[in-house]
Amino acid sequence: MTAPDLAVLEHDETAEQEAFDALIAAEQRIEPRDWMPAAYRKTLIRQISQHGHSEIIGMQPEGNWISRAPSLKRKAILMAKVQDEAGHGLYLYSAAQTLGITRDEMTEQLIAGRAKYSSIFNYPTPTWADMGAIGWLVDGAAICNQVPLCRASYGPYGRAMVRICKEESFHQRQGFEILLTLMQGTPAQREMAQDAVNRWYWPSLMMFGPPDDQSPNSAQSTAWKIKRFSNDELRQRFVGMLVPQADVLGVTLPDPSLRWNDQTNQYDMSEIDWTEFFEILAGRGPMNAVRLQHRRNAHEDGAWVREAAAEYARKQAAKTEKDVA
Numbered sequence: 107m108t109a110p111d112l113a114v115l116e117h118d119e120t121a122e123q124e125a126f127d128a129l130i131a132a133e134q135r136i137e138p139r140d141w142m143p144a145a146y147r148k149t150l151i152r153q154i155s156q157h158g159h160s161e162i163i164g165m166q167p168e169g170n171w172i173s174r175a176p177s178l179k180r181k182a183i184l185m186a187k188v189q190d191e192a193g194h195g196l197y198l199y200s201a202a203q204t205l206g207i208t209r210d211e212m213t214e215q216l217i218a219g220r221a222k223y224s225s226i227f228n229y230p231t232p233t234w235a236d237m238g239a240i241g242w243l244v245d246g247a248a249i250c251n252q253v254p255l256c257r258a259s260y261g262p263y264g265r266a267m268v269r270i271c272k273e274e275s276f277h278q279r280q281g282f283e284i285l286l287t288l289m290q291g292t293p294a295q296r297e298m299a300q301d302a303v304n305r306w307y308w309p310s311l312m313m314f315g316p317p318d319d320q321s322p323n324s325a326q327s328t329a330w331k332i333k334r335f336s337n338d339e340l341r342q343r344f345v346g347m348l349v350p351q352a353d354v355l356g357v358t359l360p361d362p363s364l365r366w367n368d369q370t371n372q373y374d375m376s377e378i379d380w381t382e383f384f385e386i387l388a389g390r391g392p393m394n395a396v397r398l399q400h401r402r403n404a405h406e407d408g409a410w411v412r413e414a415a416a417e418y419a420r421k422q423a424a425k426t427e428k429d430v431a
């Protein structure tokens with residue numbers, strides 16, 4: 107190897123690192139063609155692809171109810187919501203692709219069971235009230251977590267979040283409205299709504315991730331201004347948002363220790379069952395296997411579409427080549 111080649115290999119990146127640090131410090135955005143540290147790129151691919159997978163797997167618990175929703179109007183609303191989630195998945199996969207990973211690689215990681223997606227989608231949806239609880243609690247938690255992500259330092263991620271958050275606000279309201287309707291119904295309907303809230307409340311708090319002292323990625327992601335608030339801060343903010351809404355609904359949040367603390371200026375709450383969370387992350391939640399198998403089947407069933415699209419693209423390219431010649 108010649109000396110100039112070695113010089114290229116051993117290129118000192120101090121100047122690039124300084125320019126990157128200055129952009130972050132000045133609250134500027136990092137864009138796909140900008141230089142970025144390899145670890146920043148890796149952490150973004152990790153978070154954005156997991157987020158995309160969550161949206162795609164997240165279509166299943168609600169998709170399960172489209173054909174059984176109680177009226178045509180409810181079916182249309184639910185179908186539109188599930189379609190929105192598919193759209194969110196696609197924006198996020200596109201944002202991740204700007205970092206150098208391909209859609210095929212991400213899909214492969216997901217269906218092989220090597221990629222994480224949000225713990226929340228590994229619970230079953232046995233009743234119609236689950237659609238209300240998902241909208242109110244799951245989309246509510248997503249909004250709390252994602253509004254700060256609109257200011258994430260990586261441009262394509264932050265911009266995708268702006269549109270996603272607008273749609274999530276609508277989703278949350280439709281979930282709230284489902285629960286409100288049930289709570290104004292018969293005793294059996296009220297019981298069904300309360301039961302769904304009981305089952306989804308704790309898992310929705312787990313969506314924010316492990317407690318701060320067990321969150322290995324937080325410090326670096328905060329320094330890079332990807333994360334703006336810690337997992338526990340956002341969880342507390344979410345609980346503060348839920349309490350008055352639960353009053354309007356007339357549902358009880360299933361935590362006997364939940365009470366306002368004047369000293370800390372936030373709600374005291376019971377300890378979360380983190381064993382349940384880590385079991386789900388290890389693939390042993392109630393619906394992990396079903397969700398993954400369903401996604402795998404959908405991928406295999408869609409093989410003919412991918413083949414047809416590839417063949418069409420090949421023919422178009424051959425035609426263009428012939429026309430040019």
Ligand code: BYC
Binds near residue numbers: 158165224225245
């Ligand atoms: N579930 O160091 P930490 C939606 C993992 S979908 C599973 O705190 P970080 C919707 C974490 O990945 C919205 N895994 O991590 C769709 C890490 O593992 P790795 C989904 C979790 O990244 C359809 C390890 O635990 N939202 O709204 O600093 C219908 C240690 O955690 C979870 C997003 O994806 C979890 N809940 O912070 C309806 C938001 N929590 O990767 C609604 C974007 C943690 O080191 N993501 N882990 O192997 C984030 O904001 C952050 O990634 C997190 C975690 C706050 C989730």
